[in-house]
Amino acid sequence: MIKVSVMYPNAPGARFDHDYYREKHMPLVKSRMGDALRHYTIDKGLAGVAPGEPAPYVGMCHLICDSVEAFQAGFGPHAQEIMADIPNYTDQAPVVQISEIVRG
Amino acid sequence: MIKVSVMYPNAPGARFDHDYYREKHMPLVKSRMGDALRHYTIDKGLAGVAPGEPAPYVGMCHLICDSVEAFQAGFGPHAQEIMADIPNYTDQAPVVQISEIVRG
Numbered sequence: 448m449i450k451v452s453v454m455y456p457n458a459p460g461a462r463f464d465h466d467y468y469r470e471k472h473m474p475l476v477k478s479r480m481g482d483a484l485r486h487y488t489i490d491k492g493l494a495g496v497a498p499g500e501p502a503p504y505v506g507m508c509h510l511i512c513d514s515v516e517a518f519q520a521g522f523g524p525h526a527q528e529i530m531a532d533i534p535n536y537t538d539q540a541p542v543v544q545i546s547e548i549v550r551g
Numbered sequence: 552m553i554k555v556s557v558m559y560p561n562a563p564g565a566r567f568d569h570d571y572y573r574e575k576h577m578p579l580v581k582s583r584m585g586d587a588l589r590h591y592t593i594d595k596g597l598a599g600v601a602p603g604e605p606a607p608y609v610g611m612c613h614l615i616c617d618s619v620e621a622f623q624a625g626f627g628p629h630a631q632e633i634m635a636d637i638p639n640y641t642d643q644a645p646v647v648q649i650s651e652i653v654r655g
Contacts, residue, residue: 452594491650493650494619545598546594546596547595
């Protein structure tokens with residue numbers, strides 16, 4: 448199993464509509480990817496580790512798929528539509544990582 | 552529920568012993584935090600999003616706790632011991648984030 452982590456930097460003044468992300472964008476991703484997306488989680492940044500330090504990322508999602516190939520097959524055909532929705536909730540370009548799930 | 556994400560940058564030449572992390576370090580964290588740590592996951596960085604691009608983080612863990620206070624109460628008394636173990640598996644200083652779990 449693999450995880451695709453999409454992490455939106457918490458730049459000063461960053462715009463991020465958590466309601467839209469939860470209610471519109473992520474359901475769009477799920478509807479387009481179908482069974483290729485086994486599960487997904489959403490995080491809302493609260494804080495960094497030092498007192499008063501902001502969270503490095505204002506929001507994140509983690510997409511769980513069977514394999515990199517399954518992710519690509521599920522996401523690729525809809526990438527343009529999904530990415531075109533990003534400006535509707537944020538002005539931040541996400542940091543993206545593909546990981547092997549060592550412990551899920 | 553909250554998530555504490557601990558993310559180790561994938562700097563060029565970064566050292567990270569995934570076996571030690573999985574078999575020694577994370578079990579140490581769990582043994583010290585006890586029930587304050589509800590669950591944890593481990594990721595091993597595979598790739599970035601563009602072809603040939605490295606993963607931004609070489610390894611990550613995500614600690615699931617009932618609240619920020621529960622995390623602090625469980626981790627705080629053992630922070631020194633746990634952090635002293637870091638050089639045994641990496642030369643990287645982690646990026647740490649506390650998030651609200653919007654969707655788990």
